Amino acid sequence: MNKKIFILCGELSAEQYAAKLVPFFKKQGYEVYALGGNLLKKSGANVVLDYKALSVVGLTEVIEHYSHLKKAFNLLVEKIKELKPDILICIDFPDFNIRLAKKVKKYVGKLVYFIPPQVWAWRLYRAKFISNLFDRVIVLFPFEKPLYENARYYGHPLTEMIEVKSSENEFEKKYSLESDKKRVLLLPGSRKKEVISLTPHMTDFATLILQKHNDIDFLFLPSPSLEREVINLFKAEFTKETSTQLYEIQPQDKYEAIKYSDIAIGSSGTVSLECGLLKTPMAALYKLSNLTYFFGLCVVRSDFITIPNIILEEEVFKELINFTLTPENIMDYTEKVLYNPEFSEALKKKLDKLGTMLHKDKILENITKEIMD
Structure with missing residues (x-):
């Protein structure tokens, strides 16, 4: 039985990182499922739900789209329960991802938060909660590492991903x-x-x-x-x-x-x-x-x-x-x-x-x- 990874990313900025990780996972024999878009599809992931349905900007926008977000949330919960992935990777999109991770924790082998919420900007108290909920937290910036008990920092992927090909x-x-x-x-x-x-x-x-x-x-x-x-x-x-x-x-x-x-x-x-x-x-x-x-x-x-x-x-x-x-x-x-x-x-x-x-x-x-x- 193949090992499974489920990736949750709610917007393009998160997806561009996720799409770069998928080939590494597939090379190691993982089946990859995702909340994502075209980039993840092209990378070889099975996209269960397109994140465009979840694209809201601020507090009032979340309130306006609550019923739609709830429907998407429930669909993903059921899919994760069905798949029982070995690893669930949450990428950014904190309020949605954290709530979903809590709901499905017992159905997954390992919980990873890649690009956690910017607790240094507001809601610092969430850092301890996230450290307790997730098995591993991977941050993008060196100043974030001390905020999480189980954090790892390897540098920012964009420094590898940016490539100017033409003069x-x-x-x-x-x-x-x-x-x-x-x-x-x-x-x-x-x-x-x-x-x-x-x-x-x-x-x-x-x-x-x-x-x-x-x-x-x-x-x-x-x-x-x-x-x-x-x-x-x-x-x-x-x-x-x-x-x-x-x-x-x-x-x-x-x-x-x-x-x-x-x-x-x-x-x-x-x-x-x-x-x-x-x-x-x-x-x-x-x-x-x-x-x-x-x-x-x-x-x-x-x-x-x-x-x-x-x-x-x-x-x-x-x-x-x-x-x-x-x-x-x-x-x-x-x-x-x-x-x-x-x-x-x-x-x-x-x-x-x-x-x-x-x-x-x-x-x-x-x-x-x-x-x-």
């Missing part, structure tokens, strides 16, 4: 870009609601900066998890409001787009760390419901939201949240990056530290060994 000249030719123009990369998010909320802020900013500067190309890197309808709506709205061309970048050219852009603007998350490791400055935009925003103000312990800022302990990437999220503020930071070489170079020197802090040898291999041990 800047090849990238420019592929997308018919002019080498003497500044490049602004737009990253409106991986969820439909996120894209819709950020679209007017991006179009208003672009309209404003184009009134002053005519040497800017706008690139658009849509998340692979977005439906084509949402992508087309963003492109149509942007070109209509700004009267300028928008260059859509294909998913396989993600790292080239980041590396060869002068600045990235958009929703944060994993992409902010990717920008940091590729030393591309970023303005991180956050548009939350008022309830989620004010709740966060009361409970969040960190001074920053963007991962590179948290690691470097200063605002290297500009964070614009709700009331500070204005076209003028986006433009102010963008102009500094594009037209003040000293400012831009100073940012890149600070970002140099990220790779040094997060890189180790054989990260993915050591993580999979730890999980299977």
Whole structure:
């Protein structure tokens, strides 16, 4: 009888790590099942439920989608009871994953939390609870390791996963870009609601900066998890409001787009760390419901939201949240990056530290060994 692993990841940022682990597991003879998406399917996992059904952003969004989340939760519980996997791996997505892990603990051989919740930002008391519930916790950042009794740290997988395959000249030719123009990369998010909320802020900013500067190309890197309808709506709205061309970048050219852009603007998350490791400055935009925003103000312990800022302990990437999220503020930071070489170079020197802090040898291999041990 084959050994079985069940992976739970509720969004694309978690799935990109999970998909890299699957080949290691399959090589050792494991059958792999998952809550996931297309990346996990392509890696060879049997996807039991697509995580798109679970994509919500904040507190009010969770309340609105409660019945749907509950149905998905129950379906996964029953599947795990049926399969009785040797290992259950929870990746990020804490409230859902922790509750599910509690429910199915007696039906699995080993419980692993890979990328646990950011207890250092808020709800620190959960660290002890998670350490007791899970057999092993694998963290992404060195400062997280002391928070969990059974934690392991092997470095950040992104330092192994990021690969720029094409030269800047090849990238420019592929997308018919002019080498003497500044490049602004737009990253409106991986969820439909996120894209819709950020679209007017991006179009208003672009309209404003184009009134002053005519040497800017706008690139658009849509998340692979977005439906084509949402992508087309963003492109149509942007070109209509700004009267300028928008260059859509294909998913396989993600790292080239980041590396060869002068600045990235958009929703944060994993992409902010990717920008940091590729030393591309970023303005991180956050548009939350008022309830989620004010709740966060009361409970969040960190001074920053963007991962590179948290690691470097200063605002290297500009964070614009709700009331500070204005076209003028986006433009102010963008102009500094594009037209003040000293400012831009100073940012890149600070970002140099990220790779040094997060890189180790054989990260993915050591993580999979730890999980299977």
